[in-house]
Amino acid sequence: MSKVVVTGLGIICCLGKNVHNVWPRLLTGETRFQPISLPGFDTFVNRIGGEVDSADLADANPALSRHAQLAHIAAAEAVSDSGLLADNYYTPDDIGVFAGVGAAGMLEAEDWLANRDGTGRHFPSVRLHGYPASSLADSLCAEYGLAGSKLSVATACSSSLTALGLGFDHIRHGRVKAAVVLGGEGLSRLTYGGFHALRSIAPQKCQPFDQNRLGIFLGEGGGCLILEEYDAAVARGAKIYCEVSGWGLSSDGYHMTAPEPDGKGAVQAMEIALHQSGLIPADIGYINLHGTGTIHNDLAETNGVKAVFKEHARKILLSSTKAMTGHCLGAAGAIESVFTVLALHHEYCPQTASLYTPDPACDLNYLPRASQPCQGVRHMMNNVLAFGGNNVAVVFSRMGGLHG
């Protein structure tokens, strides 16, 4: 089986666009949450969220829906960063696209739906082109002329991390030589109203693992990682950030919206990822947690980490970057994977902003309000736990890092 490496990164979120802008802001714990200014959100009582600055979308393709605009911006950065399309090293058939989405083009479909009976066929149907979950992968393949495997995942918060795992599998199985893995999420009224209905939106602050945490802030954005088969990446002289060494996924089979309190499903995903990576728990030095800021999620995930890592759990550096980006749902896995790869690359782990009063039940090192260097850490993990009981964990390793 081929080794799979990361050779390009791209990102856009409420902290800005491009890795060189976002990464320093993340490390300093900067937050840019504000009342969402998109039309129709003024009817929500709590409407603070992680909205992308309109200036960062100025050059976006207006024919695309918002989630695809965001993901295309991230993809453009990652493709350029990796030099994937330079010199025609790969044929179109060699490169696959693996996209994760949450609500996809729901924001535009909402307008269409609200006007359907009044305007019928005359309402611009172009507004609906982004509605199918597959629209992001389709539009990206079209933009770059890619013709390898094309696959869209819609598993709520775990979508783009699952997409990353499937891209990894497709390269290992020889189905493609390279993969553009991306996640895109645009704020929509349906999603915002849904989390409101579930009483999951925090009124003032998003405080993962804090004793006073009251819920999530929704965010939006795009994240993209370029994966390549190792030998091909070396042969074309690509810059290699790290290796993807394994991934695991599981289902809770417990509840549609709440995690199992002991984090059993998350445990299974983390253990499968470690097993496929050929690692033991003590090899992992940092985990980018799902860490939404809800009472149940943060506790279950903490319990899951303790169950997998035992006494080593207290030595691992942990954080929830959602404290700075908000919960970007379908894009969360890709965005947080970009952060995890950057943490491994720069040997610096991002903090959990807004963690002031640790919850006694969440008693691990979540890097409260201070990012931390992590020289010597060779393996890191990214976790997501999603609606429907979907759990995914991915392990990233420094090159030559097995038990290194």
Next chain:
Amino acid sequence: MADSVYISGVSCLSSCGLTTVDLLNAMQGLPQWPGTIQVGRGKHDVSYGALCDFSKPLARFVKPLKRRKLSRLSRLAVTAAGLALEDAGLAKPDPDCGVVLGTAFGSTSQSELFYLDMLKVGAVKGNPGLFPETVPNSPAGQVSLAFGMRGPSTTICQQSLSSELGLMTAFDLIADGKAQQVMVIGVEEMSGGLLSGLWSCGGLQDAGCGVSRPLRKRMVVGEAVVAMLLESSAALARRKKAALAKLISVHAAGSARWPAAYTDIARSVQRVATLTKVNGVDCVIPSGSFIQDVDQQHLNTLLQFLAKETPMLVPEYHTGALFGAGLIKQALGVALLNLDNFMARGVGSWVDMHYDSLYQERFSKISNVYTSAITAGGGCAGTVLQRIS
């Protein structure tokens, strides 16, 4: 790496009936379109392959109180999974059984219900019971809950290739040893909002699509749910169960045009047929879009690899184009592999792809089947199924 992947249980609910036998029977007659709905401010009717009543099998797998909380899409998925487990001779699957769901549009009806309710009662008073079922992977989650499946779970949404890519994902999970059993489900429902949307994008034919009329430039759609239990040879050996068919390979190729349209069909069909080594298969089951140019191009490309005498059937000409429930092709393939003889009344032919060119096709002792799916948005996926000797 596991050596082989087998299909041990199948269920198939469509407008043709609640079983694969119903589908086979329907394919000996003329297509019918049981559903009609008004779109475009009520000025136009469109016909579609509305799913038949499935309340009886549903009642066997979901209790009444629980049923109320499930979207129609989740009810379909749970029912199909339950029937496929029964077909496989299992009351309960292994706890580590995975679930892979394929659906192009997810539960559009639930999203419509929740959003319109929210507009009516106010943004902050949306019904919390409706929202979780708007998520496309909720049917997979409900299947996990209903049958205690805690293995890998995911949901693939790639238009009319969703089922095939779901099969591919399950195939890889078993090959990698990450699961020994995976329930693959392809499901699609048609809601008023979805049909209106498809119509307003110019994708649907108006009502009156009779068999005497030639294929058009637009689609006739349908709804269905198909479930298939995939198992490794080790899992089957443990419970001393014979498989229904062997899944030899699944391949897919992308390419795309934006906005979504059928494009570059010949190239992706050729590539997939080459990867799957399709030459010499006994029978072909292609997808059916109802768009004459598209379907003719699909078949003409396959003919580069196959003899004109190769039997061919298009189940979607009897059910409507099924998008994410395209797994009906594999369900039909498994049925044909387990029959010694079957006489079908085909719609369309290799050389003259007209909807009114009904003809009879005889199948006898087929040892393998090739399914070929194409999709709006671009791309093709193919699978090879083999008879268990």
